[in-house]
Amino acid sequence: MKIIENTTEFYIEENTAAAIGKFDGFHRGHQKLLALLKQQQEKGMKTVVFTFVPSPAAFFSRDSVKELSTLNEKRRIFENAGVDYLIEYPFYQEIADMAPEVFVREVLVDRIHAKCVVAGEDVSFGKCGAGNYQLLRELAPDCGYQIILIEKVSYEGKEISSSYVREEVRKGNMELAAHLLGIPYHVGGEIIHGRQLGRTIGMPTVNLLPPEEKLLPPNGVYYSYVIFHGRDNEMPYYHKKLPSITNIGTKPTVDECSVMGVETYIYDFDRDVYGEEMAVYLLRFKRPEMRFDGVDALKMQMEKDIAEGKRYHRL
Numbered sequence: 001m002k003i004i005e006n007t008t009e010f011y012i013e014e015n016t017a018a019a020i021g022k023f024d025g026f027h028r029g030h031q032k033l034l035a036l037l038k039q040q041q042e043k044g045m046k047t048v049v050f051t052f053v054p055s056p057a058a059f060f061s062r063d064s065v066k067e068l069s070t071l072n073e074k075r076r077i078f079e080n081a082g083v084d085y086l087i088e089y090p091f092y093q094e095i096a097d098m099a100p101e102v103f104v105r106e107v108l109v110d111r112i113h114a115k116c117v118v119a120g121e122d123v124s125f126g127k128c129g130a131g132n133y134q135l136l137r138e139l140a141p142d143c144g145y146q147i148i149l150i151e152k153v154s155y156e157g158k159e160i161s162s163s164y165v166r167e168e169v170r171k172g173n174m175e176l177a178a179h180l181l182g183i184p185y186h187v188g189g190e191i192i193h194g195r196q197l198g199r200t201i202g203m204p205t206v207n208l209l210p211p212e213e214k215l216l217p218p219n220g221v222y223y224s225y226v227i228f229h230g231r232d233n234e235m236p237y238y239h240k241k242l243p244s245i246t247n248i249g250t251k252p253t254v255d256e257c258s259v260m261g262v263e264t265y266i267y268d269f270d271r272d273v274y275g276e277e278m279a280v281y282l283l284r285f286k287r288p289e290m291r292f293d294g295v296d297a298l299k300m301q302m303e304k305d306i307a308e309g310k311r312y313h314r315l
Contacts, residue, residue, distance in 0.1 A: 005088040028182050033118055047085070051074070096127065103131060118148045121151065187214060187280050221287050243309070265306060
């Protein structure tokens, strides 16, 4: 997959099928859109996913915007899906003020060379988000592209959207979030050195420092599994689901700092994995984060959590 980033000056020569969107969370609706986009490859077109960086919501917000999917996670999703081009189009005020028709003609048609545009009913682009599916359809005959509409995907009568997924993650409803996403919600990153308290009490853990922009569920303990993302597959544990139990929070019993961390105990696993990339998939909320009266009380609770996790994972 070729990534076009940090520039508005590019040109794709091949005929393309393009999809526009934020793709935050990559839920079942996004997956349906991508499947239809991929069908166009069989007609000889290259596939293009177009997204703004930063997202318009993040650009206009005064506060930091938490994302379901980080930029690196999106890249991995689209690369694994076999997308040909990922365009991370820089978003700034001049782009925000671009007329919707100008965006279609100068970006979609002239630069991306789109012969097919796959879009959801709620697609928006251009100044004030005024560009929509209706405009794409109106301009299609003159601009020489086909338009394919993706109808909304619903779950139990409610339309699946990034906002819906975000709402459930914030509540800690990880099982429902997994239904909406098609896979469990996950947090990824590089494994870092923690305080190694778990190792001193016989329960070694691995630690991730989540990206600042990543949306996290409520602080607490979760049943989980992890996947290590090795590049060369030379280690036997790469790309396998390893059952685990995870704490999200600030470790209030052992540390007064407020830095958020993701600490995971992996069953029957004791390898030096510092510096490796790992994703933690959160399956079910177990209990909220707690402060204990010392390390001994913490150890007792961890032993209980680990035992209950074994039963959950049927180990």
